[in-house]
Amino acid sequence: MAGASYQLNFLSQIQNARVELETNFSRLIQNINVFKSQLLEKLQEMENEHRIEVEKEEELRRLTQCLSSTVISSNLGNRISSITDQIQHLFSENNCKLLVLDWDLSTEQILLNNFSDYIPLYTGNSSSSSSCEEVQLSLEQKYKIISIPTNTSCLAGQGCGELDDPRGVGIDDDTDHIYVADYNNHCIVVFERDGSYLREFTHKRMVNPVGIYVSGSLDRVYITIFGRDAVHCYKLDGTFIKEITHYGTTSAFNNPTGITMDSSERIYVCDQGRDRVVVFTKHLVFITVLTSQLSNPRDVKAVGSEVAILHDGEYCVSFYTRGGMFLRRVVKKGNNKQKVGHPVCFCIDSDNNILITDSTHDCIKIYRNTGFHICNIGCRGNSEGEFMEPAGIALFDDNSIVTLCDRDDDQLQVFEL
Structure with a gap:
């Protein structure tokens, strides 16, 4: 009996x-998984x-190679802007027919082109269309012929x-489908290229959508949500994927507005309330803050290797490299037809x-990338081709259509262009 009791006790100890051992091994596996996750995040x-x-x-390296020309350009920039503004004003006062006034960096000359005619911007039948400003356009100017809208879609009250x-x-x-962020209806409305209504989608956390970027190749729609200080990601059919309200370790969005994606599938978001532009992966994983030196950034676009940001300031469009290095500012603000109000x-x-x-x-203003004013599209009014507080704007791939x-x-x- 004593031997049996000893054997049972021994078996019990082995079982314990x-x-x-199994418990310790399980904890070890858990610790390894946690460490692996932390290591992957760190990597x-x-x-x-x-x-x-x-x-x-x-x-x-690229900027260093062209440092001399960059220094010359930056030194000339303010003087050129001042000279061109004065000449534009002088010609305007004397009712001269002048459109193109710009600075050619390659020849370091002021470019002046005179034209024999004014071309009316709109030729609609509306009586208020006559109040629209007439502009001069060169024959080679892409925006020389702007038709009245091909379609005005889904006015309030029409269903x-x-x-x-x-x-x-x-x-x-x-697909050339147009996605519109409808602020007060808290939804995204989708139209055909010709303006025909397709569908709409929303989510219980979609409160006052503002900015929107659509990627057909990724089957993704990225939206800034003003009412929740958030960024949302959806599939093209409206299936909700993800919401983020913070970036980095502690920063929360404060009035996010414009949003875009570059060719490397990185997302740029204007965090207007924090005067920042923030960069994320396509999965909305935080990468970095591109810049925090702008006042009220409103919109952002990726152009080649550069990032352009629309903001408050004497010059309202700033260009940066993708790494956040400042390049230049263009487009002067002011209260006349050449400047942005x-x-x-x-x-x-x-x-x-x-x-x-x-x-x-109440118009679209068009500038060269040097900041030189080309022309205006439209004026204040309620008829086709006239605007009351225009907001979002985008171009189709072929640049033949402007949507607003x-x-x-x-x-x-x-x-139509």
Whole structure:
């Protein structure tokens, strides 16, 4: 009996030791998994930092190579702007027919082109259209012929997803579908290229959407949510994927506005309340703060290796490298037809011309990438081709159509070029 009791006791000890060993082994596995996760996050962070450093080195090398011309250009910039403003004003006062006044960096000469004719911007039948400003246009100027809108879609009160204070607009380049961020209806409304209503989608946390970027190739729609200080990600069909309200370790969004993506599938978000532009992966994982030196950044666009930001300031469009190095500022603010009163949104065409919606002058203002004013599209009014507080603007891939949200009239207008 004593032998049997001793054997049972021994087996019990073995069982307890086995249980303890299994428990310790399970804890070890858990600790290994936690350590593995932390290590992967650290490696991802180091990879992002390394990529940014490599980009900065490449950009610094490129900028160093053209330092001489850059210094000359920067020294001339303010003087050139002042001279061109004065000459424009002088010609305007004398009713001279002058459109193009710019500075050619290659020859260091002021360019003046005179034309024999004025071409009216709009030729609609509306009586208020006569109040629209007439502009001169060169024969080679891409925006020389702007037709009245091909379609005005879903006015308030007409059903079919009627709009109420539309703010942002994005285009799916694969299908040419137009996605509109409807601020007061808390939804995204989708139209065909010709303005026909397709569908709309929303989410219980979609409160006052503002900015929007559409990627057909990724099947993603990225939206800034003003009412929740958040960024949302959806599939093209409206399936909710993700919401983020913070970036980094402690920073919360404060009035996010414009949003875009570059060719490397990095997302840029204007955090207007914090005067920052923040960079994320396509999965909305935080990478870095591009810049925190701008006042009220409203909109952002990626152009080649550069990032353009629309903001408050004497010059309202600033260009940075993707690594956050400042390059230049263009487009002067002011209260006349050449300058921007209150910039809202912008886009950049294939020739690097800058199109800005101006809610003070109720028009689209077009500039060269040097900041030289080319022409205005539209004026204040309620007819086709006229605007009341224009907001979002976008271009189709072929640059043949301009789409624009008209906030006060709650409509989407489509223009043929």
